[in-house]
Amino acid sequence: MTEPLGDEPILSVRNLKKHYPITEGVLSREVGAARAVDGISFDLHPGETLGLVGESGCGKSTAASSIIRLEEATDGEVIFNGGDRWGRRPEDGSHPNDVTRFDDEELMSFRRDAQMIFQDPSSSFDPRMSVGASVAEPLMVHGMNDKTQRREIVEDLLERVGLSADDYERYPHEFSGGQKQRIALARALVLNPELIVADEPVSALDVSIRAEILSLISDLQDEFGLSMLFISHDMSVIREVCDRVAVMYLGEIVEIGDAEDVFSDPQHPYTEALLSAIPTPDPRTDRKDIELRGTVPSPTDPPDGCRFHTRCHRVIQPADIDMVQEHWRSLLNFRDQAAAGGIDVESAREVVRVEAEGEEPSDAAVKEEIRSEFELPESLSDAAAEETLDESLDLLLAGDEAAASERLGSAFTTPCEQSDPELTDHGDGHRSACLLHDADQESQDIAAADD
Amino acid sequence: MATDDQARFDQTDWEEIDESVDHGLSANTKVVLAGLVPLVLLYAYDYTLVGQYEPTFGFVGWGYSVTQLDWLFALSLLLFGAYGALPLYQAPRMTKYYWGEFKRNRPAVVSLAFLAGIFTMGLLGPLVISPPETDILIPYQPPLGFTIGMESVVECAGPVTEAGGQRVCHGSLAHPFGTTGSGKDIFRSVVYGMQITMKIAFITTLIVVTIGSAVGTVAAYGGGMVDEILMRYVDIQQSFPTFIAYLLILYIFGGGIALFILLFGLFSWEGTARYVRSNALAKVEEEYVKATQLTGASTYHIVRRHLVPNTASSIITDVTLLIPAFILFEAQLAFLGLGDSTIPSWGQVLAGGRDALPYAPWVTLIPGLFIFFTILAFNFLGDALLDALNPQAEAESE
Structure with missing residues (x-):
């Protein structure tokens, strides 16, 4: 357990993928896959806490269960260097410590070194088992047959997590959510692991209890030198406990770096948006509230290029277009809605009719209504774009949705949907995947070449 | 806080823990083994050394030949004790909690007492009460407090009075529930019938619960x-015509209550399996199952330790509905003359009295009332157990 690891990370995730096949028909023909986790990579160093943050459905929890091998990963490597597995197996092409290739015996020993805390304290304990028995269960599974030894260990642990030894005999329904999460922590610790994966451990708790549990987690982490992968959708929780942060969006990591750097100087627009959602206690501070419109696209059919471009507030304008950034965003939303056939001209006409008290509305008024619905200005600052938009609105009003969509689609494209951004380094391991930085990088490279 | 010699989680040397060391039998297994060994020995003794109709326990002076059904009954009682009663004793806190929930339902408490009475009487009664015997001199004796005209009876065991020029026979303590047309004492028949009812209840439960919950939980956890x-x-099995198979076997080979119990037990666990599966499917998604998987536990461990106990409430409720169905079905078959006429089951006694219904209704009524109240009690019990064992269901229904 005290094997010197040096600079070697305890956990290295390399291009991990987890796809859920979507099948159809009696023969279960595979027609596609939900790409819940689509190639994520990161390192976790001993004693460190890495936060994995992102909104619901972005694949954080799937990543966690694939890493800890509750589910089999589709592709990629999870290299776990904890325990005393240090070159235990000769190299045979695959990494000797690749969790996804562990056999039963190695997996059993991995189970002792990596444990998990779950989100919902109400369902994480068997209601028919005393909590002591639940905490002692891992010991039993791993072959500790001495009943008194098991009980001593569990009672000691219960005290360490802030409960009393007498609680051994009590049942889950006799505890509050916060207490249950303490017990969950005890269960995760009972095998003396080196890595703990905490999947939203405090999101089901009251704010008042949250802080207690978080400080307990960090105390225990310091005392036993635990490394932790901390998953949360809540940036303020991440800020409190994490040394480093990885931001996930739709199965990919879009930004990763030291917590300080990421919070003070977010590089990816999505991180910016997440950070702007943290409430600030000071009402006088001037904060930019970035509202992400729309929902997370389906992982079965992720958008081309940068996956965030459908919602990004800083989506790049092509070279020949120059307008206010917000209008560009609105324009792209309008284009996407038109392509999806989601623009209801009739209801817009109805709205205008009601406002005009029954008079037959003019086309201009309807166009204005549609524009305001999509937060488009009365007139775009870019003349060519304005012309295209106006034409397509005319087509829409004439009922030719396909032509309108075609017109918009050919005129307005963003580089974001054409190329996949690479991770760019901002120093100190702070990296992000955004074409904005690619562009910066290129211009810098060009500048450097000119010199 | 931890003392120096107290075992601590971070001082466990897992290399030293040898998983091959005996896994230590659980208390349940010990009880089962302790009961099973003498049971098997006795069975072997009965099967090889004692003649079919000779009393098994002749050596202690108990003149009763133990039947196959009795052995099965003993086995089911043993398993019920080890996996039903013992866990309640082992987890007093949980038992107290369940009892607190259960006793809020008054009719269920009364039902439990009634069924406990039937169980005890049925188990011990036949040991002290001799079996009902035919006595053609005293047919249709009325129960205590009832009367019958002397023209229906040959002799009257109780006092005889004159009323309006007619001699009337009164019931007496000699036959508190009266007698049947062949002079069999109904009270004794009812007590012997209790044992048959309990055999039906316990043995079918054993068969149905074992197969049904195993199939249901394994199907749910295994998936795919x-x-x-x-x-x-x-x-496939659900579409199997059990009743027709029963008739067929009955007419070709003959058969008794054992055939009934085994056949209907083995062919009626499908509903339980289905019900258990649907419940277990919900439990499989619970985080505690994931947490257990994460400890590296085997499939057997997860099914046995988590899925079965957590679907137990659905199994119990299902069984409390299944048992009445069996009792009623046995009575129906007996009434139709398709039952085992050699045993004094309630259904047989009831069927025997149908011709005398106009002048001796008690022959039908008394076993009928026992069947009625037993079934009612099982239903009340099932209802209360569902609420007590599964608090969520109650919360949802409110």
């Missing part, structure tokens, strides 16, 4: 092909 094969088999 396992689920598919098991549940399609359940579909």
Whole structure:
């Protein structure tokens, strides 16, 4: 357990993928896959806490269960260097410590070194088992047959997590959510692991209890030198406990770096948006509230290029277009809605009719209504774009949705949907995947070449 | 806080823990083994050394030949004790909690007492009460407090009075529930019938619960092909005409209550399996199952330690509905003359009295009332157990 690891990370995730096949028909023909986790990579160093943050459905929890091998990963490597597995197996092409290739015996020993805390304290304990028995269960599974030894260990642990030894005999329904999460922590610790994966451990708790549990987690982490992968959708929780942060969006990591750097100087627009959602206690501070419109696209059919471009507030304008950034965003939303056939001209006409008290509305008024619905200005600052938009609105009003969509689609494209951004380094391991930085990088490279 | 010699989680040397060391039998297994060994020995003794109709315990002076059904009954009682009663004793806190929930339902408490009475009487009664015997001199004796005209009876065991020029026979303590047309004492028949009812209840429960919960939980946890094969088999078996098979076997080979219990026990677990599966499917998604998987526990461990106990409430409720169905079905078959006429089951006694219904209704009524109240008690019990064992269901229904 005290094997010197040096600079070697305890956990290295390399291009991990987890796809859920979507099948159809009696023969279960595979027609596609939900790409819940689509190639994520990161390192976790001993004693460190890495936060994995992102909104619901972005694949954080799937990543966690694939890493800890509750589910089999589709592709990629999870290299776990904890325990005393240090070159235990000769190299045979695959990494000797690749969790996804562990056999039963190695997996059993991995189970002792990596444990998990779950989100919902109400369902994480068997209601028919005393909590002591639940905490002692891992010991039993791993072959500790001495009943008194098991009980001593569990009672000691219960005290360490802030409960009393007498609680051994009590049942889950006799505890509050916060207490249950303490017990969950005890269960995760009972095998003396080196890595703990905490999947939203405090999101089901009251704010008042949250802080207690978080400080307990960090105390225990310091005392036993635990490394932790901390998953949360809540940036303020991440800020409190994490040394480093990885931001996930739709199965990919879009930004990763030291917590300080990421919070003070977010590089990816999505991180910016997440950070702007943290409430600030000071009402006088001037904060930019970035509202992400729309929902997370389906992982079965992720958008081309940068996956965030459908919602990004800083989506790049092509070279020949120059307008206010917000209008560009609105324009792209309008284009996407038109392509999806989601623009209801009739209801817009109805709205205008009601406002005009029954008079037959003019086309201009309807166009204005549609524009305001999509937060488009009365007139775009870019003349060519304005012309295209106006034409397509005319087509829409004439009922030719396909032509309108075609017109918009050919005129307005963003580089974001054409190329996949690479991770760019901002120093100190702070990296992000955004074409904005690619562009910066290129211009810098060009500048450097000119010199 | 931890003392120096106290075991601590971070001082466990897992290399030293040898997993091959004996896993230590659980208390339940010990009880089962302790009971099973003498049971098997006695059975072997009865099967090889004692003649079929000779009393098994002749050596202690008990003149009773133990039947196959009795052995099964003993086995089911043993398993019930080890896996039903013992866990309640082992987890007093949980038992107290369940009892607190259960006793809020008054009718269920009364039902439990009634069924406990039937169980005890049925188990011990036949040991002290001799079996009902035919006595053609005293047919249709009325129960205590009832009367019958002397023209219906040959002799009257109780006092005889004159009323309006007619001699009337009164019931007496000699036959508190009266007698049947062949002069069999109804009270004794009812007590012997209790044992048969309990045999039906326990043995079918044993068969149905064992197979049904095993198939249901394994199908739910295994998923995929396992689920598919098991549940399609359940579909096939559900379409099997058990009743016709029963008639066929009855007419070709003959058969008694043992055939009834085994056949209907083995062919009626499909509903339980289905019900258990649907419940277990919900439990499989619970985080505690994931947490247990994460400890590296085997499938058997997860099914046995988590899925079965957590679907137990659904199994119990299902069984409390199944048992009345069996009792009623046995009575129906007996009434139709398709039952085992050699045993004094309630159904047989009831069927024997149908011709005398106009002048001796008690022959039908008394066993009928026992059947009625037993079934009612099982239903009340099932209802209360569902609420007590599964607090969520109650919360949802409110």
